[in-house]
Amino acid sequence: xxxxxxxxxxxxxxxxxxxxxxxxxxxxxxxxxxxxxxxxxxxxxxxxxxxxxxxxxxxxxxxxxxxxxxxxxxxxxxxxxxxxxxxxxxxxxxxxxxxxxxxxxxxxxxxxxxxxxxxxxxxxxxxxxxxxxxxxxxxxxxxxxxxxxxxxxxxxxxxxxxxxxxxxxxxxxxxxxxxxxxxxxxxxxxxxxxxxxxxxxxxxxxxxxxxxxxxxxxxxxxxxxxxxxxxxxxxxxxxxxxxxxxxxxxxxxxxxxxxxxxxxxxxxxxxxxxxxxxxxxxxxxxxxxxxxxxxxxxxxxxxxxxxxxxxxxxxxxxxxxxxxxxxxxxxxxxxxxxxxxxxxxxxxxxxxxxxxxxxxxxxxxxxxxxxxxxxxxxxxxxxxxxxxxxxxxxxxxxxxx
Numbered sequence: 001x002x003x004x005x006x007x008x009x010x011x012x013x014x015x016x017x018x019x020x021x022x023x024x025x026x027x028x029x030x031x032x033x034x035x036x037x038x039x040x041x042x043x044x045x046x047x048x049x050x051x052x053x054x055x056x057x058x059x060x061x062x063x064x065x066x067x068x069x070x071x072x073x074x075x076x077x078x079x080x081x082x083x084x085x086x087x088x089x090x091x092x093x094x095x096x097x098x099x100x101x102x103x104x105x106x107x108x109x110x111x112x113x114x115x116x117x118x119x120x121x122x123x124x125x126x127x128x129x130x131x132x133x134x135x136x137x138x139x140x141x142x143x144x145x146x147x148x149x150x151x152x153x154x155x156x157x158x159x160x161x162x163x164x165x166x167x168x169x170x171x172x173x174x175x176x177x178x179x180x181x182x183x184x185x186x187x188x189x190x191x192x193x194x195x196x197x198x199x200x201x202x203x204x205x206x207x208x209x210x211x212x213x214x215x216x217x218x219x220x221x222x223x224x225x226x227x228x229x230x231x232x233x234x235x236x237x238x239x240x241x242x243x244x245x246x247x248x249x250x251x252x253x254x255x256x257x258x259x260x261x262x263x264x265x266x267x268x269x270x271x272x273x274x275x276x277x278x279x280x281x282x283x284x285x286x287x288x289x290x291x292x293x294x295x296x297x298x299x300x301x302x303x304x305x306x307x308x309x310x311x312x313x314x315x316x317x318x319x320x321x322x323x324x325x326x327x328x329x330x331x332x333x334x335x336x337x338x339x340x341x342x343x344x345x346x347x348x349x350x351x352x353x354x355x356x357x358x359x360x361x362x363x364x365x366x367x368x369x370x371x372x373x374x375x376x377x378x379x380x381x382x383x384x385x386x387x388x389x390x391x392x393x394x395x396x397x398x399x400x401x
Contacts, residue, residue, distance in 0.1 A: 004040065012041065016049065023050060037075075038127045058121055058129035078121045080130035095119075099131045102140040110148040116157040140296070141316055141348065160276055161296040161316030161348060163368070180256070180276045181296045181318045183350070184208060198223045198256075200278045201298025201318035203350055222278035222298070224258040231262050239268050265303075285323075291332060291342065311342040320352040324359050331363040352391070356380045 004012075021031025035055040042062040050070040057077040061084050070090045078098035086104055091111045097119025120135030132138060138158040146166040153173050160180040164187050172192045181201040187208065194212070200222040204212070212219050240249025252272040259279050266286040273293040280298050285305040289312050296316040303323045311332035331341040347367040355375045362383035372391030374380075 019054060023052060060130035077119055078129035078131035096137060098135050098137055100138050101142055102138050103142060105143045106147050107143055107145045108147060111152055112148050112150045114152050116152055116154040118156055181298060181316050200224060203318060222258045224256050224278050227254055227257040228259055228262050235267055238272055242268050242270055309344055311344055313345045314349050315345050316348045318350050319354050320350050322354045324354055324356050326358045329359055329361060329364050
């Protein structure tokens with residue numbers, strides 16, 4: 001039951017047993033409401049447990065297994081649920097303000113009326129909340145397929161890279177929410193408020209796109225901070241940083257920047273970080289992007305012809321229509337003896353309609369990658385683990401150019 005010591009586990013077990021008696025009210029007066037605020041409950045097996053109304057503020061449930069659990073009206077204020085498995089869980093009316101839910105599995109979970117707005121607890125010597133200290137509520141890269149989020153209060157919630165395919169967001173308040181590169185195909189947004197929401201690179205089906213456009217929502221405008229005028233100096237400083245192994249210059253690090261129209265052709269971008277950025281149509285042809293981080297960025301129609309993307313982090317990125325002809329997507333030997341290979345990460349990315357001729361996905365991470373209608377050579381998919389990839393039915397073997 002994880003690496004917790006036996007004394008700690010006894011405290012948790014007792015609180016959970018007392019809570020079950022409190023819920024049943026049988027016999028009357030027995031049991032008490034669980035208060036496990038600020039406790040470490042990480043990686044525990046709690047599938048189908050009933051924690052209705054439990055106090056879990058500031059608690060860590062990182063990596064815990066809560067499949068089918070009942071958490072209705074629970075207090076998870078500033079809690080950490082990252083990487084937790086909450087598939088099919090009942091989370092109606094739950095307080096998740098300031099919580100970190102990054103990478104969690106919430107497929108078919110019911111979060112109707114949940115509160116996902118900002119909220120923070122000031123840390124002190126005796127207690128430190130496990131969630132986000134800056135008060136933001138984050139679901140970055142979370143799996144929310146077919147989840148129910150009706151009437152949720154989600155203003156300014158960070159849902160970047162989330163898979164919300166088929167989710168019900170009826171009446172949800174998404175004002176100012178971050179939906180960068182999120183998958184909203186077949187999602188229901190009837191009467192949802194999207195004022196100020198960032199939809200840069202979001203995946204939308206045609207019907208939803210037209211619906212949002214009729215409501216005056218700019219689905220392709222990024223709303224991101226324009227930093228294009230700074231890119232030339234930043235690239236020069238990064239080149240110096242690489243040449244001097246970090247002892248001079250400065251690493252290129254930008255987040256949520258609008259860099260449309262910029263050219264990165266033939267640039268040295270190894271280990272650069274351009275996360276959540278608007279890079280639609282950017283020219284990366286011939287660029288060296290070894291171990292770079294472009295996760296959750298809008299890279300639709302970007303040109304990576306002959307670029308070196310070995311070990312690059314492209315998790316959750318929207319690469320629909322991108323040109324990856326002759327791109328290198330190899331694993332990187334980070335130790336030098338072959339004992340630790342760092343693969344190119346395309347987990348959760350969209351490669352719909354991308355040109356992958358003369359590129360190989362054999363060593364890339366393809367968990368949840370959408371490969372619908374890709375253009376490929378005979379060797380592109382050879383040796384790749386496609387068991388968790390999506391949309392292979394439309395793959396086209398286009399041959400060599």
